[in-house]
Amino acid sequence: xxxxxxLRKTYRSRKRAVVAVDGVDLSVGEGEVYxxxxxxxxxxxxxxxxxxxxxxxxxxxxxxxxxxxTKLRRGDLRIARQGIGMIHxxxxxxxxxxxxxxxxxxxxxxxxxxxxxxTRVAELLELVGLGERADAYPAQLSGGQKQRVGIARxxxxxxxxxxxxxxxxxxxxxTTESILRLLLDLNKRLGLTVLLITHEMTVVKRICTSAAVMxxxxxxxxxxxxxxxxxxxxxxxxxxxxxxxxDTGGTPETAAVGDGVAADKxxxxxxxDKxxxxxxxxxxxxxxxxxxxxxxxxxxxxxxADADEPIIADLARQxxxxxxxxxxxxxxxATTRAGRWRLALPGTRDDNAAALDYLRKRGVTA
Amino acid sequence: MTWSExxxxxxxxxxxxAWMVLVSTLLTLVGGLLVGVLLVLTDKGGLLxxxxxxxxxxxIVNVGRSLPFIILLVAVIPFxxxxxxxxxxxxAAIVPLTIGAIPFFARIVESALREVPADVVAAATAMGAxxxxxxxxxxxxESLPGLVAGLTITVIALVGYSAMAGVVGGGGLGDLxxxxxxxxxxTDMMIATVVALIVFVQLVQMVGDLLVRRLSHR
Ligand SMILES: Nc1ncnc2c1ncn2[C@@H]1O[C@H](COP(=O)(O)OP(=O)(O)OP(=O)(O)O)[C@@H](O)[C@H]1O
Ligand SMILES: [Mg+2]
Numbered sequence: 001x002x003x004x005x006x007l008r009k010t011y012r013s014r015k016r017a018v019v020a021v022d023g024v025d026l027s028v029g030e031g032e033v034y035x036x037x038x039x040x041x042x043x044x045x046x047x048x049x050x051x052x053x054x055x056x057x058x059x060x061x062x063x064x065x066x067x068x069x070t071k072l073r074r075g076d077l078r079i080a081r082q083g084i085g086m087i088h089x090x091x092x093x094x095x096x097x098x099x100x101x102x103x104x105x106x107x108x109x110x111x112x113x114x115x116x117x118x119t120r121v122a123e124l125l126e127l128v129g130l131g132e133r134a135d136a137y138p139a140q141l142s143g144g145q146k147q148r149v150g151i152a153r154x155x156x157x158x159x160x161x162x163x164x165x166x167x168x169x170x171x172x173x174x175t176t177e178s179i180l181r182l183l184l185d186l187n188k189r190l191g192l193t194v195l196l197i198t199h200e201m202t203v204v205k206r207i208c209t210s211a212a213v214m215x216x217x218x219x220x221x222x223x224x225x226x227x228x229x230x231x232x233x234x235x236x237x238x239x240x241x242x243x244x245x246x247d248t249g250g251t252p253e254t255a256a257v258g259d260g261v262a263a264d265k266x267x268x269x270x271x272x273d274k275x276x277x278x279x280x281x282x283x284x285x286x287x288x289x290x291x292x293x294x295x296x297x298x299x300x301x302x303x304x305a306d307a308d309e310p311i312i313a314d315l316a317r318q319x320x321x322x323x324x325x326x327x328x329x330x331x332x333x334a335t336t337r338a339g340r341w342r343l344a345l346p347g348t349r350d351d352n353a354a355a356l357d358y359l360r361k362r363g364v365t366a
Numbered sequence: 367m368t369w370s371e372x373x374x375x376x377x378x379x380x381x382x383x384a385w386m387v388l389v390s391t392l393l394t395l396v397g398g399l400l401v402g403v404l405l406v407l408t409d410k411g412g413l414l415x416x417x418x419x420x421x422x423x424x425x426i427v428n429v430g431r432s433l434p435f436i437i438l439l440v441a442v443i444p445f446x447x448x449x450x451x452x453x454x455x456x457x458a459a460i461v462p463l464t465i466g467a468i469p470f471f472a473r474i475v476e477s478a479l480r481e482v483p484a485d486v487v488a489a490a491t492a493m494g495a496x497x498x499x500x501x502x503x504x505x506x507x508e509s510l511p512g513l514v515a516g517l518t519i520t521v522i523a524l525v526g527y528s529a530m531a532g533v534v535g536g537g538g539l540g541d542l543x544x545x546x547x548x549x550x551x552x553t554d555m556m557i558a559t560v561v562a563l564i565v566f567v568q569l570v571q572m573v574g575d576l577l578v579r580r581l582s583h584r
Binding site: 081092094153157 | 485488489493494503510581584
């Protein structure tokens with residue numbers, strides 16, 4: 001749905017030039033939710049603004065729904081933009097219009113007749129849960145409510161693509177959660193393709209099917225969440241699953257992962273997680289093992305239905321080993337449910353060959 | 367001079383002042399909005415960047431702003447005669463008043479429009495709005511309270527200018543104050559015109575403030 005290749009954007013001032021986006025390739029399939037993470041100044045907003053040509057890229061192409069936007073003339077670009085909704089970090093609402101008026105604006109732009117506008121606005125405000133505040137002005141709303149108006153407005157013209165720049169960064173965790181649930185719901189019901197920017201790992205965990213990490217204008221890591229989990233040394237996987245290690249009893253995380261042997265297991269089909277979301281190929285696992293004095297440290301990553309199984313308890317029971325859990329977490333992701341732990345098994349790697357073998361068989365590799 | 371004579375003169379003076387201010391305000395509104403909007407649109411990074419036009423407009427406005435009104439009044443006399451056919455009377459005064467107020471109001475319009483946050487304009491652009499829609503429904507509509515406040519200031523400045531126009535035969539309250547109060551030492555007349563001017567300005571300011579409060583939803 002969104003294809004970006006070789007995108008480059010440089011901001012020039014008299015003194016210096018800032019390369020904000022430095023050769024980004026990106027592909028977001030229809031119905032995907034793609035998250036871009038990165039630190040402040042990494043070029044995330046610039047990238048997003050290049051997708052609907054709010055910023056003209058210096059190089060590269062941006063194709064949305066089969067049209068190369070960099071080559072469109074002004075009039076055609078306007079029409080193309082009407083099919084791309086955008087949520088702005090600072091809401092960007094019209095202060096002189098009511099909530100309903102703000103949503104109606106997007107429909108006035110597309111030339112929707114007045115009567116139809118009214119019903120559509122009511123429908124959208126219902127959708128974002130603001131039906132009662134239709135006549136309020138933005139100044140009378142809370143941040144979360146303003147963001148909902150922004151979402152309703154972005155969806156008014158029935159776009160196929162939604163761009164979101166830090167839609168939840170100004171909000172508290174509960175409001176964030178309700179907005180994420182709304183986005184996820186829209187994505188599922190309308191098949192909306194979403195390209196979102198965030199600096200919150202929670203957002204990626206909750207709704208993204210794919211993600212990328214941006215640094216200094218480049219993607220340093222990208223892929224589907226399931227692929228990222230399988231990738232050894234993936235920073236994103238590590239951040240998605242903080243092992244929560246303290247100084248006590250833990251070897252440096254990077255060492256364990258680096259020393260580790262990683263392999264993929266065949267994807268196992270999973271019917272659905274507890275959210276009732278259907279998952280294509282889950283059950284991927286990854287682990288890393290390393291020897292330490294008298295102990296074998298194992299990192300295991302389990303996703304899909306396995307995450308809910310008592311793997312560690314089974315391990316202890318079957319092999320009679322005193323498994324120590326050094327750290328770990330279980331998370332519900334948008335596409336799957338997954339857990340990641342670091343375990344300490346007594347003895348050397350050879351002593352634990354059978355146990356490691358067992359883990360591998362259970363959908364975890366060591 | 368009796369009080370009834372004073373009031374009679376005052377009534378005529380007020381009417382003349384009101385007329386001059388009203389007509390020149392309407393003309394200034396149109397001219398100032400046009401120039402102000404163009405200044406914003408044609409600026410670099412604007413919706414219609416046209417550096418030469420922007421530079422020329424900016425220059426004209428600056429020249430207009432830097433001339434003291436009393437000088438402008440005299441300087442445009444040939445132009446006034448060409449348009450109105452005379453250089454005396456309220457209609458003739460309207461020409462320099464308008465020429466003096468347009469640059470003043472244009473700058474106010476420009477700064478009011480610049481107050482509209484860039485991301486609001488970007489949001490409208492991202493929705494696929496035309497430039498006309500952005501100017502009308504975003505820039506002008508969003509800055510309406512600021513524009514009304516600016517217009518109030520302009521009207522009050524015009525009341526002041528119109529008094530000066532009275533000096534060169536424009537009529538109105540200023541004319542009365544000069545002819546009777548200053549030249550003939552009619553203190554009653556002087557006091558009456560001063561009070562009338564104060565009341566007039568107060569009224570304009572009150573109406574302006576009320577409108578701004580009604581329009582503003584920030
Ligand atoms: N209009 C501009 N003019 C000049 N430089 C700019 C402009 N916009 C962005 N930049 C620069 O480009 C770089 C990337 O900015 P961008 O806004 O894309 O970062 P970001 O990843 O969105 O950061 P944040 O998380 O803080 O929003 C920064 O170094 C910034 O200073
Ligand atoms: Mg940003």
